[in-house]
Amino acid sequence: MLSPSLFHKIFGAAFFLLTCYAQGNLAGIPSVPDFTHLPEDGVDEGFLPGIYFPSFVDNEMEDIILQLEYQISRLEGVLRLEGKITASGGKIFATNGKAADFYTTVQKCKQAGGSIATPRNQGENAAILYFVKQFNKYAYLGIKESLIPGKFHSLNGAELNYTNWYLREPSGKGKEECVEMYTDGTWNDKKCNQNHLIVCQF
Structure with a gap:
């Protein structure tokens, strides 16, 4: 059961x-x-x-x-x-295969009773990466830049205990407030208006 x-x-x-x-x-x-x-x-x-x-x-x-x-x-x-859901660390991750900007992704996941995917460890990062590779599309993560340029936190304001930044990232210094996942699983800071794969967590 x-x-x-x-x-x-x-x-x-x-x-x-x-x-x-x-x-x-x-x-x-x-x-x-x-x-x-x-x-x-x-x-x-x-x-x-x-x-x-x-x-x-x-x-x-x-x-x-x-x-x-x-x-x-x-x-x-x-x-x-x-290939619509994966699971890791007690979380279930899901995608509908569609793309949207950061704020639309946050809204869509919230409407479904979940939240935008936010990896807390390597296993959860890999679960999200599965979709990124499958659809060959970058995905936004539930991480935003704080009021301090170059410092990022989860959407609930908590500090990040796990990160997987690409080499020399984040580099936007206040100009790129959102975070995307590359097709190798590493992260990059990016503007929030790009259309990326919607991945939610439950």
Whole structure:
């Protein structure tokens, strides 16, 4: 059985990707309902989007949950097979294969219940790199330049404990506020108005 945390992450990634298949391009996968929000880490085991289950659930409800978990696991398999999701360090990364500027990418990921991909270690960097190589497109990361030119932090303001800058980067010194990933996995500071591959994390 999937853990509640992994279940919710897969569900969020699946919701993000299924919005791109509204016309039923993925055979055999039903459309998903319109949820007002998606779950985050640390939610109760009895939580599903838009539904609250008490701590005790009867057998019928347990069967429904098991069926949902089974459908999600099948969907995860399809998405992995199509190269639409990867996972590392408890995160699930997803792409719809489309490109957008930095701010549009942030918005699209937020609308899907996730956030723009922000690698915290080499494994997560490699998970994002998989998409960058597959689509042969650079991707923006959830990292921005601070008020101090040349100093970068994650979008929530936290300092970066992991970086993978290309040689002699960052070099923009206030003129290039966003960060892109090259097709070799290294990073470069860049202006935020370029269209790069959308990669979200859940």
